[in-house]
Amino acid sequence: MAVLNYVESERTVEDAIYNKTLLAGDGWLHTLEPGQVFRIVDLAGNQAADTLFYSGDDPADHYSAVNTIGRQQNIYLSTGSVLVSESGKELVKIIADTCGRHDTIGGSCSAQSNTVRYSHDTLPMHNCRDTYMLQLAKHGVGFTKRDLAPNVNFFMNVPVTPDGGLKFDDGVSAPGKYVEMQAISRTTVLISNCPQLNNPCNAYNPTPIQLLIWDK
Template identity: 30%
Template sequence: MTASVTHDPTGARAHARAQGGVRIETMPILPPSTADHLPEGVDPARMLWAETVAGGGYTALTVAAGTLIELTDLEGDACAHLALFNAVQTDERLNLADTVKVQWQAYLSAGSLLLSDRGRVLASILADGSAHHDTFAGTSNRRRNEERYGDGSPQGGTPAGLELLTLAAAKCGLAPRDLPPTVALFQGVRVEPDGAMRFTGSAGPGAGVRLRAELPLVLLLANVPHSLDPREQYVSTPLRVRAWSGAPAESDAPEATATPEAARAFANTIAYARLRGIR
């Protein structure tokens, strides 16, 4: 039927324009102020982005310092594989080894910082209703997905995280070699005394995580099953993304005064941002 109305340019144009008012759940909402499920207490005029990322989908955002980003696991089986870059200097990126080592803690929660390879704070975790996250395993890749599910291509029915993040990176001028190990939000892993990694799953539907960008950021996100998820099926459900304007932390913020390590990381971040004129 589509072919019959699009066999000439006039029909194709009419058909395309007829789709203008169509909305589906997994698409950006423009303007963001018209989205439902706005964060409580946030003026709609401050909204910068509203999107639901489908299971097996991805998104790429570039945000200003101070931007608040809220991720919500709508049905309990989302998994946000997240890569972060300094948008001003994209060779600076999320470093999970330093994130864990500097903070003496491998399990992220409210108050945790996502640190770069330069000892600076890329983002702070302001609130965490999940407590099921992973800094160890990284995202899935095409070869492993094809062993498990039969397909791992970005266009297939069971896409792998690395392939989706590669597409997201390309939209921001980044190459595959730029991708760092990713943090996984909403699906957890615990390390046993013998070193084995135990998959703990999710906290269930409705869990949310709120981040604040402490520098201008490129944020890449793939919503795919965790690489250690033992289920035979490819299980991945929608992830809601909301972003709104705010201000980055100052040196007296609770996140910056919580520990000596945090104080040093924020001092590095603030000095760098002021020197670059981005604060």
């Protein structure tokens, strides 16, 4: 079942307390306080923002794709979706979305998955899992690769085929499209702005995203 739930936000960029442009291939880690609103903007269109969520009070309690999908009875995320952790804790709720749907089953790229999906010569290419680990190491969180749970791929189009397979298709986003979410509990957000050059999700052209935060 597809989600196409377009809702625009009334918030303005001028009122944001935080505004950052994240280049393709770069990572970002930040903790949202309850009530704060966080927006990711697809500046050029069809970029994939690979995003992980952790409880800000218990980082071992990470986002659960299984629990989130089961709760909403839908494999795609959009306005109204509540993202929950392994323990069932509510982390964030999507409150505005001008893209229409987002993937949470396709996973993030790694050196190993690139070789399986594409070819062995992609092994040294920049990838999201390495970006995640670099951010965690820089912030002294002390996590290992075991802590990299299934993620959300904002703006990424991953249709499920009738036989249950996954396709990585052209994106459904466009320049200026955004997704906005409100923190229900203290939540740490970890983003890899995907550097992927091998599938059409970003037209083979990784581009920057914009990150905005408003106080409640």
